[in-house]
Amino acid sequence: MDTKGAIMRIFPEIPEFGEVDFSQYSTPYAAMLMAFLKSGKAGLREFEEFIEENGGTKADVGKFFISVFQYLLIRYRRYGDENVEVPAFKVFLTLKGWLNEHGFENDYRRLLHSFVGYLVDIAGKIAERSDCELGPAYMKTAYLLTIEAEETFGKAYFSELRKKAGEMLAKVYKDCGIEEVLPEKRENGC
Structure with a gap:
């Protein structure tokens, strides 16, 4: 499964994801991630629309974004992984805007x-x-x-x-x- 590729497709403005090890990332949205990757679409808005078109909700999108942020923090805290620092910071700021914008x-x-x-x-x-x-x-x-x-x-x-x-x-x-x-x-x- 190309989790990194799917996440990079959702967050094209965070190229630093290319350095992150996603081998231990687990999500209940794996099938949806792979379907989004195969769709050829890119970006947060496109991902949000894709999830909703396929029966998901904005709450699902928010939970997924939060899970990515939490994974990055686990890599940072538990493994001292410097490669997650910039992505974690940028994802948090993205989450701040996205969560507040969507209620x-x-x-x-x-x-x-x-x-x-x-x-x-x-x-x-x-x-x-x-x-x-x-x-x-x-x-x-x-x-x-x-x-x-x-x-x-x-x-x-x-x-x-x-x-x-x-x-x-x-x-x-x-x-x-x-x-x-x-x-x-x-x-x-x-």
Whole structure:
């Protein structure tokens, strides 16, 4: 089964999936994935339409996307797989937009609550290995997610995480010679 090929077809904007090991990924949507791959279609919207045309629902699409994200985090946490860092971050941002756009805000909030700490860690590692264009972008996005989590959940953990992410972002800015003030609250769009 060409799971990687199918996932790359769904997420063509994430070419980094080409480096991910999907040999241990298991999904109840395997048959649908292979049918989508054989259809020759590509993209999130096309996948969503394909699922619905074949008897599935938007909830099925959301569950599948979440399962891909969770698999990437398992590879990251359990195996220290650096190849999943960029795809995991990008899939999370895709999920944020997709879930909120399709009425699954509670699922998004659960993901944010459970995984924002990992996203900060991942962004820090990406920033360490990236140039001064990509590194600050990933780290700033992670920092903005911690602000969102702090404002949404109001727990001390998220305040501490925001502080940590802010320190990491400040270091990236300093190392890259960027003079920018860290936002203290959510900016539009994040």
